[in-house]
Amino acid sequence: FVATVRPMAEATLAVIGGDGIGPEVTAEAVKVIEAVTGPGVFDRVDYDLGATRWQRTGEVLPDSVMAELDTADAILLGAVGAAPGATDVPSGLLERGLLLKLRFAFDHYVNLRPSKLYPGSVSPLADPGEIDFVVVREGTEGLYCGNGGVVRAGTPNEIATEVSVNTALGVERVVRDAFARAVARRGKLTLVHKHNVLVNAGGLWRRIFEQVAAEFPGVQTDYLHVDAATIFLATDPSRFDVIVTDNLFGDIITDLAAAVTGGIGLACSGNVNPEGTHPSMFEPVHGSAPDIAGRQIADPTAAILSGALLLEHLGRSAEAEEINKAVIADLADRRPGTTRRTAEVGDAIAAAVG
Amino acid sequence: FVATVRPMAEATLAVIGGDGIGPEVTAEAVKVIEAVTGPGVFDRVDYDLGATRWQRTGEVLPDSVMAELDTADAILLGAVGAAPGATDVPSGLLERGLLLKLRFAFDHYVNLRPSKLYPGSVSPLADPGEIDFVVVREGTEGLYCGNGGVVRAGTPNEIATEVSVNTALGVERVVRDAFARAVARRGKLTLVHKHNVLVNAGGLWRRIFEQVAAEFPGVQTDYLHVDAATIFLATDPSRFDVIVTDNLFGDIITDLAAAVTGGIGLACSGNVNPEGTHPSMFEPVHGSAPDIAGRQIADPTAAILSGALLLEHLGRSAEAEEINKAVIADLADRRPGTTRRTAEVGDAIAAAVG
Ligand SMILES: CC(C)[C@H](C(=O)O)[C@@H](O)C(=O)O
Numbered sequence: 001f002v003a004t005v006r007p008m009a010e011a012t013l014a015v016i017g018g019d020g021i022g023p024e025v026t027a028e029a030v031k032v033i034e035a036v037t038g039p040g041v042f043d044r045v046d047y048d049l050g051a052t053r054w055q056r057t058g059e060v061l062p063d064s065v066m067a068e069l070d071t072a073d074a075i076l077l078g079a080v081g082a083a084p085g086a087t088d089v090p091s092g093l094l095e096r097g098l099l100l101k102l103r104f105a106f107d108h109y110v111n112l113r114p115s116k117l118y119p120g121s122v123s124p125l126a127d128p129g130e131i132d133f134v135v136v137r138e139g140t141e142g143l144y145c146g147n148g149g150v151v152r153a154g155t156p157n158e159i160a161t162e163v164s165v166n167t168a169l170g171v172e173r174v175v176r177d178a179f180a181r182a183v184a185r186r187g188k189l190t191l192v193h194k195h196n197v198l199v200n201a202g203g204l205w206r207r208i209f210e211q212v213a214a215e216f217p218g219v220q221t222d223y224l225h226v227d228a229a230t231i232f233l234a235t236d237p238s239r240f241d242v243i244v245t246d247n248l249f250g251d252i253i254t255d256l257a258a259a260v261t262g263g264i265g266l267a268c269s270g271n272v273n274p275e276g277t278h279p280s281m282f283e284p285v286h287g288s289a290p291d292i293a294g295r296q297i298a299d300p301t302a303a304i305l306s307g308a309l310l311l312e313h314l315g316r317s318a319e320a321e322e323i324n325k326a327v328i329a330d331l332a333d334r335r336p337g338t339t340r341r342t343a344e345v346g347d348a349i350a351a352a353v354g
Numbered sequence: 355f356v357a358t359v360r361p362m363a364e365a366t367l368a369v370i371g372g373d374g375i376g377p378e379v380t381a382e383a384v385k386v387i388e389a390v391t392g393p394g395v396f397d398r399v400d401y402d403l404g405a406t407r408w409q410r411t412g413e414v415l416p417d418s419v420m421a422e423l424d425t426a427d428a429i430l431l432g433a434v435g436a437a438p439g440a441t442d443v444p445s446g447l448l449e450r451g452l453l454l455k456l457r458f459a460f461d462h463y464v465n466l467r468p469s470k471l472y473p474g475s476v477s478p479l480a481d482p483g484e485i486d487f488v489v490v491r492e493g494t495e496g497l498y499c500g501n502g503g504v505v506r507a508g509t510p511n512e513i514a515t516e517v518s519v520n521t522a523l524g525v526e527r528v529v530r531d532a533f534a535r536a537v538a539r540r541g542k543l544t545l546v547h548k549h550n551v552l553v554n555a556g557g558l559w560r561r562i563f564e565q566v567a568a569e570f571p572g573v574q575t576d577y578l579h580v581d582a583a584t585i586f587l588a589t590d591p592s593r594f595d596v597i598v599t600d601n602l603f604g605d606i607i608t609d610l611a612a613a614v615t616g617g618i619g620l621a622c623s624g625n626v627n628p629e630g631t632h633p634s635m636f637e638p639v640h641g642s643a644p645d646i647a648g649r650q651i652a653d654p655t656a657a658i659l660s661g662a663l664l665l666e667h668l669g670r671s672a673e674a675e676e677i678n679k680a681v682i683a684d685l686a687d688r689r690p691g692t693t694r695r696t697a698e699v700g701d702a703i704a705a706a707v708g
């Protein structure tokens with residue numbers, strides 16, 4: 001027989017479209033990635049995971065799939081989450097069983113969420129100023145551990161607990177990462193916590209933050225309680241350069257940050273394992289938006305920018321930069337009131353980088 | 355001997371000025387309360403509590419003071435919290451030992467935080483719309499319980515935990531209160547939580563919310579994850595009427611709500627014990643702002659509005675309404691760029707209600 005010899009790809013890209021608008025926006029991110037790298041660079045493997053698969057097969061994330069994903073060089077994820085009406089999907093099933101499972105198993109301790117107000121995107125703030133900061137959200141600890149439980153479930157005497165677990169190891173590694181990023185940026189790092197109430201976790205975060213700060217005398221540091229941080233995000237977001245915070249606070253303030261920089265449709269993120277012991281995973285901050293799914297009206301920009309973060313992580317900085325530039329140009333061209341189909345946005349950006 | 359017979363006051367008002375700007379703004383709230391009720395209605399007792407007292411005496415809240423406070427009809431609080439430089443005050447000492455101690459001991463399970471954009475106050479949002487909602491924040495449970503601890507403290511292997519405790523009793527009573535408020539307002543109630551991650555606590559909150567909702571068919575309900583709620587607060591705050599949420603989420607979103615309605619200088623709150631088994635306590639949402647303390651530049655409006663909430667709670671609705679009207683008129687008159695001393699603002703509002 002005659003074998004078709006295909007040049008070996010440089011890297012494996014696992015793609016999990018997920019639910020709702022996830023597959024649509026991910027398709028555009030893949031289109032742009034393949035346009036900028038040219039063909040043959042990535043071996044792409046698509047994984048059918050999410051609410052739809054669970055409803056069909058009862059499987060969330062089989063061990064064999066997990067093992068396969070672990071061999072990828074990077075993962076691109078759309079979004080997971082069933083439609084609100086889907087009462088057959090237990091709350092948290094996909095979050096805990098898929099998204100958080102990957103973040104925890106692959107030790108994605110740096111959840112990287114840049115916030116930048118690009119020309120052409122509209123902030124809800126009257127006077128947003130120049131917004132350009134990055135949130136380093138811890139990704140493997142805190143209230144996201146899944147510790148906690150229920151006593152006397154379903155009775156009038158139910159007690160439900162949630163336990164936030166914070167370790168010196170976990171806090172130190174993410175704080176170090178944040179300091180390094182601050183050095184590479186404008187040299188300012190803000191710790192966000194709530195140490196006046198969460199004295200145990202807050203004490204640990206503060207102590208480690210101060211210890212590591214001593215090694216980075218060039219970085220200007222400050223501290224904000226999470227409640228005060230939301231005020232500054234709404235009134236003076238240009239004050240921030242790098243923010244480091246725990247898993248839950250990071251979840252909350254990055255949605256707010258996305259809102260003030262023109263919306264969740266633009267916010268990208270990376271779940272990064274800096275040592276590369278497992279693949280890192282890149283995803284838009286937005287959810288599966290089941291209400292608009294399948295209609296080609298979702299904005300794929302966040303997914304495309306997540307693709308740029310992915311390339312950057314794999315050391316392909318020039319290509320990442322090309323995507324960012326093309327997105328910035330595309331955003332600047334957008335006219336309020338006009339809309340393009342999801343694929344049209346992807347086509348335009350792919351053409352610009354192709 | 356000749357006794358001076360003074361008519362008996364109708365109620366006892368305990369006043370805790372506290373730290374930083376607390377005493378200054380509280381003095382104006384007292385001034386306005388006494389102007390609107392006329393003399394002799396309240397027996398006022400001032401309590402010297404807070405960082406300054408602790409630094410002087412080592413006492414945070416002696417049991418005897420606690421017992422006395424418990425006999426008051428209502429408490430007016432300024433703010434507690436030492437200056438950031440005061441390294442002799444351990445983090446959380448005053449919060450846990452004073453503010454939260456009172457909230458918990460006096461069973462202030464309804465932490466009431468109205469948000470209203472008044473004419474004349476400036477929102478950072480370009481298009482804020484008509485903002486008028488109230489957050490019913492749970493006040494006696496969740497991560498504020500003070501459960502948690504530290505293992506191997508101060509070592510590189512430290513583990514710090516925080517436990518969120520949620521009970522059916524605690525959730526149900528605050529949810530009921532929120533439904534009742536929604537009925538008395540525009541009939542809309544939003545539950546804010548994060549049940550896709552905090553499945554134990556979130557499950558309890560959702561189940562009870564749905565159970566109580568069945569008794570209030572006239573109330574339109576919806577649910578938002580806390581991260582999504584911050585987006586709506588920044589992009590469409592007029593969608594809210596009543597929000598009910600847990601202690602920590604309530605802390606975070608009410609600061610954001612204050613920001614979008616013109617700033618923390620205007621946000622009032624009530625720590626309410628609806629059954630009246632202990633006195634309720636009213637305080638501005640802002641903190642002690644040690645950086646501007648003693649300079650008569652703090653805005654006393656939040657404290658004055660908290661005074662109105664206090665009167666309302668004591669059944670003196672007409673007087674509360676008078677204060678609110680005077681504040682609204684005062685706000686409408688304020689000219690951006692001009693400033694008045696703290697006491698001048700109080701004088702103006704006191705004169706208007708006097
Ligand atoms: C879907 C959910 C579990 C997730 C989170 O809370 O981390 C999402 O909100 C995010 O920010 O990525």
Ligand SMILES: CC(C)[C@H](C(=O)O)[C@@H](O)C(=O)O
Pocket residue numbers: 196197227449453605639
């Ligand atoms: C001072 C602090 C303990 C308090 C809280 O977190 O409740 C404050 O932020 C508030 O909102 O009243």
